[in-house]
Amino acid sequence: MADEKDVILKVKDLGVKLQNQILLDNISFNVRKGTTVAILGPNGAGKTVLLRALLNRLPHTGEIEWTEKVKLGYVPQYVAVSDVPMTVKExxxxxxxxxPETALAQVRLTDKSLLDKRLGVLSGGQLRRVLIAWALNDNPNVLLLDEPTTGVDMDSEEPIYLMLNDIKKNQKITILLITHNIHIVEEYTDDLLAINKCVTYCGPSAEIAKPEIQRQIYGEPMCVETARGEA
Amino acid sequence: MSEVIIYSVITAVFVGVSAGYLGSLMVLEKMALVGDALSHVALPGLAIGILLNFDPLVGAFAFLFASAVIIWHLQRVTKISFEALVGAMFTLALAIGILLLGDNLDALEEALFGDITQISLLHVVAGVAISIAAVFLTRLIYKKLVLAMVSEDLAISKGISVAKTNLLYLFLVSLVVAVGIQIVGTLLVGFLVIVPAIAAKNISRNMTQYAALSAVFGLASAVSGVLLASYLEQPPGPIVVVCGIVVFAVSVLINWRKKTTL
Structure with a gap:
């Protein structure tokens, strides 16, 4: 059990309902400062909705309490850049x-010619790194990432998570990220919050290797009591 | 040079720049047809002004503003696209305008294609002031709108009120459209919003260049069109369109040349 002072986010009984549809129900979890939390769940489970609620973008019930003054950085899953003649520098x-050169170096993009390239011509991996650089621009202490390796080939996925881990350590930030990749959860995150509209698992990421935990997450939705759980 | 030509050239300079500049966002937002359709919404306002004997531009402003608010609100409530809503609104407005002006063909023609001989000093001053204000305010929200285009979530995460910014932008487009009606009429003012921007998009390397070229091409189309129309003694609307298409054609050629030399 983490010390209360180590907790940066407390979520209690969070519910989101839009047009009479329950998108999230009775979600409770805590996030420890300086950790990486994976948010996992099947499609339509409400993972992006949860991030949007944390960004205060959606009307919700329950409590979202940041225990200290937080500055959020956000990386969305999708961006529409193919038609916009905007360069990386702009x-x-x-x-x-x-x-901008330092901002790119921070995400391991050292080719200076990238600055004058349009966003629409970047590779998937370059674009994700530029988005992370953008999110880090005003020194956030919490980073929310919605599937940070969308559009990235499998070989390039791990270097992005390695980079995120380094950023977390160097800048002492807390990371919440959505992923579908169990290997990434196990290797690169500290805690796991699995949801399927309600919480189906909340605890250490290493537990994901256990078949019963995987059944709990991907089997029939079976909500677990997490009122005092730690993600 | 006659007073009317001087007035119309001054108006063309400012309307061309502002329509081109604001249009650069319309095209990126995939709202190009919104700019065009919005211009037709002014028709009932112009008609009421003509029928009740007050400045038709005041009527145009009133209808454009009201439509912008209605469209913005409906879009938020129903999540139907801007294009579909403006499409419904503009056909309704066109129908009302034609019903009101049906017996007055001269006035209808003037409203549809513009009549530069009717421009007064007051119109010029209003046109210049409105264009400057529209460009200035759009410049303030330009980055916010572009960011919302890239990702609404990203914009909101930075504390940008996307809905309010969109409303302000629609207002500003309405203003520029109303002023542009003087030169090219309701039927063709949408052209000044769309074509300079797509011509600029063809040859721009970055956003700064794109916004600046959109304004320059808007200016070039409007001014050359007005001058040529006066020389040929033709209504300015169609000539402005022809000049704009020449600019667009040149941009296509430049783009094509660039691609073939790579």
């Missing part, structure tokens, strides 16, 4: 980034 400058 994109980074939207949030007042004064040193």
């Amino acid at each position: 994109f980074l400058s939207i949030e007042g980034c004064t040193n």
Whole structure:
């Protein structure tokens, strides 16, 4: 059990209902400062809805309490950049980034010619890294990532998670990320929150290797009591 | 040079720049037809002004503003696309306008294609002031709108009120459209919003260049069209369109040349 002072986020009985449809129900979990939490669940489980609720984008019931003054950085799953003639440099400058080269170096993009390239011509991996650089621009202490390796080939996925782990350690930030990849959960995250509209598992990520935990997550929805659970 | 031509060229400069600049966002938002259709919404306002003997532009402003609010609100409530809503609104407005002006063919023609001889000093001053204000305010929200285009979630995560920003933008487009009606009429003002921007998109390397070229091409189309129309003694609307299409054709050629030399 984590010390109360180590907790950065407390979510209690969170519910989201839109157009008479329950999208999230009775979600409770805590997040420890400086950890990486994976949010896992089948399609339509409400993972993106949960991130949007944490961003205060959706009307919800229950409590979302950040225990200290947080600055959130956010990386969405999808961006529409194919038709916008905006360069990487222009994109980074939207949030007042004064040193785009350093911002890119932070996400391991060292080719300076990328700055003048349009977002629409970047590879999937480059685009995801640019989005992460953008989210890190104003020094957030919490980073929310919605499937950070969408559009990235399998070989390039792990380097992105390695990079995120380094950023977490160096900048002492807390990361909540949505993923479908069990290997990533096991290798690169500390805690796991599995949901299927309600919480189906909440605990250490290492437990995902156990078949009974996988059945609990991917089998018939079976909500677990997490009022005092730690993600 | 006659007073009317001076007035119309000054108006064309400012309307061309503002329509091109604001249009650059319309095209990116995939709302190009919204700009076009919105212009037709002014027709009933123009008709009421003509029939009740007050400045038709005031009527146009009133109808455009009201439509912008209705469309914005309906879009938020129903989640139906802007294009579909504006499409419904503009056909209704066109029908009302034609019913009101059906017996007055001269006035209808003037409203549809513009009549530059009717421009007064007051119109010029209003047109210049509105265009400057529209460009200035759009510049303030330009980055926010582009960010919302890339990802609404991303914009909201940075505390941008996307809905309010969109409403302000629709207002500003309405203003520019109302002013542009003086030169090219309701039927063709949408052209000034769309074509300079797509011409600029053909040859721009980045956003800064794209926004600037959209404004320059808007200016070039409007001014050359007005001057040529006056020389040929033709209504300016169709000539502005022809000039704009020439600009667009040149941009297509440049783009094609760039691709073939790569």
